[in-house]
Amino acid sequence: MDSFPLSSELGATLGRIRGLTLTQETAQHAVDVLAQVAQETTPNAIGAGVSLIHDAERTSVGATDALVRTADDLQYSLGEGPCLAAWATRSPVTVEDTASDSRFPAWSVAADAAGIRACFSVPLMRGRDAIGAMKVYSTTPAAFDESDRTRLRSRSVAASALLGHVQTTDTSTRISRELRESLRSRDLVGIAKGIIMQREGLTEAEALAALTARARSTGIPFRRLTAEIVNGHGTSEGSDA
Amino acid sequence: MAGFPYAEEQRASINAAIVEAGFSTGEVWLRYFSLSGEVEEYEVEAYLAGLIPLPPLECDLLALAVNEMVDDLPPRRRARFCDDLVRAHSASEDDTEQ
Numbered sequence: 001m002d003s004f005p006l007s008s009e010l011g012a013t014l015g016r017i018r019g020l021t022l023t024q025e026t027a028q029h030a031v032d033v034l035a036q037v038a039q040e041t042t043p044n045a046i047g048a049g050v051s052l053i054h055d056a057e058r059t060s061v062g063a064t065d066a067l068v069r070t071a072d073d074l075q076y077s078l079g080e081g082p083c084l085a086a087w088a089t090r091s092p093v094t095v096e097d098t099a100s101d102s103r104f105p106a107w108s109v110a111a112d113a114a115g116i117r118a119c120f121s122v123p124l125m126r127g128r129d130a131i132g133a134m135k136v137y138s139t140t141p142a143a144f145d146e147s148d149r150t151r152l153r154s155r156s157v158a159a160s161a162l163l164g165h166v167q168t169t170d171t172s173t174r175i176s177r178e179l180r181e182s183l184r185s186r187d188l189v190g191i192a193k194g195i196i197m198q199r200e201g202l203t204e205a206e207a208l209a210a211l212t213a214r215a216r217s218t219g220i221p222f223r224r225l226t227a228e229i230v231n232g233h234g235t236s237e238g239s240d241a
Numbered sequence: 242m243a244g245f246p247y248a249e250e251q252r253a254s255i256n257a258a259i260v261e262a263g264f265s266t267g268e269v270w271l272r273y274f275s276l277s278g279e280v281e282e283y284e285v286e287a288y289l290a291g292l293i294p295l296p297p298l299e300c301d302l303l304a305l306a307v308n309e310m311v312d313d314l315p316p317r318r319r320a321r322f323c324d325d326l327v328r329a330h331s332a333s334e335d336d337t338e339q
Contacts, residue, residue: 178271185275193277205298208277212298212305221309222276 027052031062034159038134039064041151044143045136052132052163053087068137071116074107081107083133086121090130092153095119097141118143122156126164134159185223192226245297251304256289258307262314273306
């Protein structure tokens with residue numbers, strides 16, 4: 001029992017069990033870095049962005065500059081645009097020229113007014129689920145050629161793999177709760193073992209065997225059984241024999 | 242660790258229960274750990290695959306963890322008997338008459 005692992009090690013273990021890469025990096029940091037990668041991948045882009053989308057709501061956004069941020073914000077305030085479409089249809093969306101494209105009328109007008117003329121957006125997929133979108137913008141119409149699109153698509157695969165495993169506030173809260181519950185439960189078993197050892201003159205292993213035997217014969221879940229012993233409500237071995 | 246003659250039979254039954262219920266080794270290990278299991282997840286996985294033996298008490302804790310998880314699964318739908326339905330309907334009619 002003295003080889004009890006540090007809770008940080010346990011947290012990492014639990015994270016691994018849940019298929020998550022637990023680092024200090026937040027989702028925000030990851031999308032910022034990936035937005036940078038998208039822009040460096042696409043020389044014709046004036047800026048790039050990465051959004052994580054959940055239930056048509058944007059949960060995190062990374063943007064290389066204020067113009068990208070504006071163009072992205074417009075999509076969510078207007079409820080339409082190439083990234084939302086890429087996310088919803090799970091396929092890439094190209095806007096050659098916001099001045100003439102009619103698929104997202106409100107967004108196109110607003111983006112054009114802000115100076116954005118072209119946009120290419122690819123969905124970020126985790127399995128069959130779209131988890132967000134990666135996009136590049138330009139102030140020049142038809143700025144992106146086929147090689148730009150191919151490069152961004154292949155980057156999006158790596159980006160998806162990373163973002164799918166990144167820690168969000170939600171998962172870290174859940175993991176620390178599971179960890180606390182598990183440690184509390186383990187603690188109760190330890191205390192109950194000690195009580196049984198003292199009360200019945202057993203070794204640690206015998207006490208544990210006696211507890212598991214009691215859980216099996218009574219059908220009471222182990223955690224409740226040990227909690228009852230710890231709280232003084234548990235019957236002694238003598239009374240249920 | 243040798244000595245218990247039915248160790249392999251127990252291992253197979255634990256593994257079969259896990260596979261049938263669709264549990265991951267990780268979630269089984271977490272439950273086993275919370276029941277004071279001493280062995281690491283990696284070793285539990287190796288044990289389940291039949292690669293290493295575990296002490297009998299650890300095997301029993303693992304079995305207990307798996308069984309409690311099985312008990313926690315939502316129960317299957319049950320069929321109803323004639324008199325269940327008669328009783329249920331007469332009770333609801335009594336309610337409406339009152």
